[in-house]
Amino acid sequence: MENRNHKPSLEEVQSWPVPLQQLELAMLCDSPVPLVAQQAQEHLFVEISTATPQLICQLWEEQERAQAVI
Amino acid sequence: MVRVIRDQDLDDPTIEEYVHFPTPGRLAPSVPVVAQDQAQPVAQSVAQAQNIESVPVTDSVAQGQNSDRVPSSSPVAQSPIMPPVPVAHSVAQSRVSLVAQRSNRRSCATSGTLALRSAKINNLPKGKSHTVPPPKIAGHEWRQAGAGWSLWRRVPTISATGKRTSERKYVRYITQSAIERIYNRNGKSKPQTKS
Helix, strand or coil: CCCCCCCCCHHHHHHCCHHHHHHHHHHHCCCCCHHHHHHHHHHHCCCCCCHHHHHHHHHHHHHHHHHHHC | CCEECCHHHHCCCCHHHHHHCCCHHHCCCCCCEECHHHHHHHHHHHHHHCCCCCCCHHHHHHCCCHHHCCCCCCHHHHCCCCCCCCHHHHHHHHHHHHHHHHHHHHHHHCHHHHHHHHHHHCCCCCCCCCCCCCCCCCCEEEEEECCEEEEEEEEEEECCCCCEEEEEEEEEEEEHHHHHHHHHHHCCCCCCCCC
16 A cells, blocks of 8 residues: 655646645645745645645645755 | 220220220321320310311210220221321332333443444544544545555446446545644634744
8 A cells, every 4th residue: 555645746736626635735734844844834724725736836845855955 | 096095994805895906007106195184185186287077086985985995987097097008109119210220221231332323423433433534525535544544536447347346546645643633723723823
């Protein structure tokens, strides 16, 4: 069984149902990168609708960038 | 009610008097015993209290008629001395209590089944009722995976034998903490955000 998540593309995130997009954002709150976790937490508790797919992809990119630097 | 004892009553009774004696169990030990001169006012006060007409017993006893010592029609033999015991009522009460005990036993015996039913109604996984289930998503299904849940998308297909089936395609893995965070977001607790 596959349990590890990969970085999703924008098209993939846009095809997801809204509850899954919010759950993905909640997953990013547990990111090992503190800045990503803080941004995800701030956005999760604000009303979000259409900005969610873009925001998720942006946070994923920031996370990968930070991990690459480390 | 009131029994009067005279000096001649204390003598040894004859056989005829034994016949008229009440049986030992008929007289309760709480029968008030008064002297002959006090019998009339006490009887009147008791009769007034119980709304009974004038009692003829004391008159006959005062005249010394031993044959009327315990007349069958007098209120003394009728029953305030020995009140009837409500046997049927007590039996009914005991039956009611037995039925209540049995119903309690039945409810205790089915409590385990009820707990399972409530778990099914709440869509809680077996044995892990403390974990919060993820929200339902149409066309998808959640499977427990480790400490979290994995989301699978159902894809309806037709098998080689022509049967309708559905394939599952893996979508995403979500941790339990993320699910709880979503529920807390929709509920009460919100973390502090920057102003």
